Amino acid sequence: LFKAQQRGVLGFQKIVAIKRILPHFSDNEDFVTMFIDEAKLAAQLTHPNIVQIFDLGKAGSSYYIAMEYVNGRDLRTLLRKVREYRMPFPEQVAAFVVMRVAAALDYAHRKRGFDDKELKLVHRDISPQNVILSTEGSVKLVDFGIAKAASKASHTVAGALKGKLLYMSPEQATGQPLDNRSDLYSLGLVLFELLTGERCFQADSELGVLEKVRLGRISDLASLNPSVSRDMVAIVNKALQKGVDHRYPSARFMERDLREYLQRQGNPLTEHDVAEYMNTLLGGTREQLESLVTARFPVPTSLTSGSDR
Numbered sequence: 001l002f003k004a005q006q007r008g009v010l011g012f013q014k015i016v017a018i019k020r021i022l023p024h025f026s027d028n029e030d031f032v033t034m035f036i037d038e039a040k041l042a043a044q045l046t047h048p049n050i051v052q053i054f055d056l057g058k059a060g061s062s063y064y065i066a067m068e069y070v071n072g073r074d075l076r077t078l079l080r081k082v083r084e085y086r087m088p089f090p091e092q093v094a095a096f097v098v099m100r101v102a103a104a105l106d107y108a109h110r111k112r113g114f115d116d117k118e119l120k121l122v123h124r125d126i127s128p129q130n131v132i133l134s135t136e137g138s139v140k141l142v143d144f145g146i147a148k149a150a151s152k153a154s155h156t157v158a159g160a161l162k163g164k165l166l167y168m169s170p171e172q173a174t175g176q177p178l179d180n181r182s183d184l185y186s187l188g189l190v191l192f193e194l195l196t197g198e199r200c201f202q203a204d205s206e207l208g209v210l211e212k213v214r215l216g217r218i219s220d221l222a223s224l225n226p227s228v229s230r231d232m233v234a235i236v237n238k239a240l241q242k243g244v245d246h247r248y249p250s251a252r253f254m255e256r257d258l259r260e261y262l263q264r265q266g267n268p269l270t271e272h273d274v275a276e277y278m279n280t281l282l283g284g285t286r287e288q289l290e291s292l293v294t295a296r297f298p299v300p301t302s303l304t305s306g307s308d309r
Contacts, residue, residue, distance in 0.1 A: 003069060006054075016054060017069040020062055032063060039065050041119065042144050045111060049104035051132070051142045070140050073282065075128035075190065081281050082197045085289060088225055090297030091232055092262060093277050094194035096269045099258035100139035101131055101187055106251035108144060109180040122178050126186035127167040128193065133278050137271030165209055166199050170242050173213040181244045184254055188239025195232065196224040200240075216242030227299045231261050265300060273297075 002018040025031045036056065043053040055066040075097070082088060089097075108121050123130075123144055132140045165173065169185035172178055192200045200218050203209045211217075218240050221233055235257050241247045248254040262269055273296060280292050 004066070006066070015069045016066050017051075018064050018066055020064045026062055035063060041121070044113060044119070045108055045144060047104055047107045049100045049139050049141055050108065050144055051140050068140075070132045070134050070138075070142075072132050072134035072138075072140075073278065074142075075131045075133070075194070078133070078278060078281060079128055079193060079197065082194075085281075085286050086197065087286075087289065087293070088197040089194040090277065090293050091195065091229060091300070092265055092269050092297050093274055094191060095232070095235075095258045095262055096274055097131070097133065097139050097194065098187060098191045099255050099262070101126070101141055101190070102184075102251045102255035102258065104139075104141045104144075105180070105183050105187065106255060109183070109251060120179075122180060123183050123186075124172065124178065125164060125167075126183050126190060127164065128190055131190065133274065135275060135279065137273070137275030137278070139274075165206070165213060166201055168213055169244075170214055170216045171244065173210060179244070180250060181247045184239050184248050184251060185241075187251075187254070188236055191239065192218070192221060192236055195221065195228055195236070198224055216240075229300050231264070235261065 002020070004016050004018045006014040006016050008014075021032065021035055039053060039056045043056070046052060051070060052068040053065055054068070057064055057066065078089075088094075105123065105126075108123065111119050111121060113119050121144070123141075125143055126141075130141065130143045132142055134140065167186045167189050169178070169182040172182050172186075189200050196219075198219070201209050201212045202219065203212055221236055222228055235254070238246075238248055238257075239254060248257075277292065277297070280289050284292075
């Protein structure tokens, strides 16, 4: 992955991100074919919360994708800092970020192709490393379109399966056919981690994690974060139902519940608030972060679940 400068006539310039196939995959014809096909597919997606693809090209014998450059950090980077401070994301910030990702998924899941037929896209790799927060607080979902190619090759990359396994739905971990609700389960796992600072599936080995994923044995959210609200517990539990028919039927309903939750908090959350939280988390002290969270993102006492439970 490279940061690059696109140049045009009369001094035109634009910063873009360039993604290339790793050298040890460049001779794999099946992988190259999937990379090209999926890049063409992703280029049809135009949504404010999805990183846009500008071009598919070839330099020498290597294919590349030119895409929107986002100046920011992925959630995986932010979660490392969260674990260091032992301070999970404020509930409102977590809801805002996941609401925007749900909006992106709703668009992508319903997208029709050039022939006006449903594309039936499933991202299959919703995880913290594929969600970026810009320095302005905008939320961007990345790697839409090459997730299929990446998953096909993951068995040849040491450790790659382990990283993806933590955010798989039970049906994905057991090799069953997937639909849009698999992505919603994965998004629920991301929300769980933002609210607790901990991954949902904990075990002593990769096989232990795999068993928990396949059985849908999720950790208890309220035990890891006693201050989480009843409303948020309900949203997470709905997304993390093992049976697909018991989950949200589409991302639109998950987005709706998160939006209504935020509306009940009073002061509307903005991208500026998210940016201020992220910049303080990364560049400020623990004391500055605690002060910001207390002042701007108080625990919703009327919704707190701990004492009631």
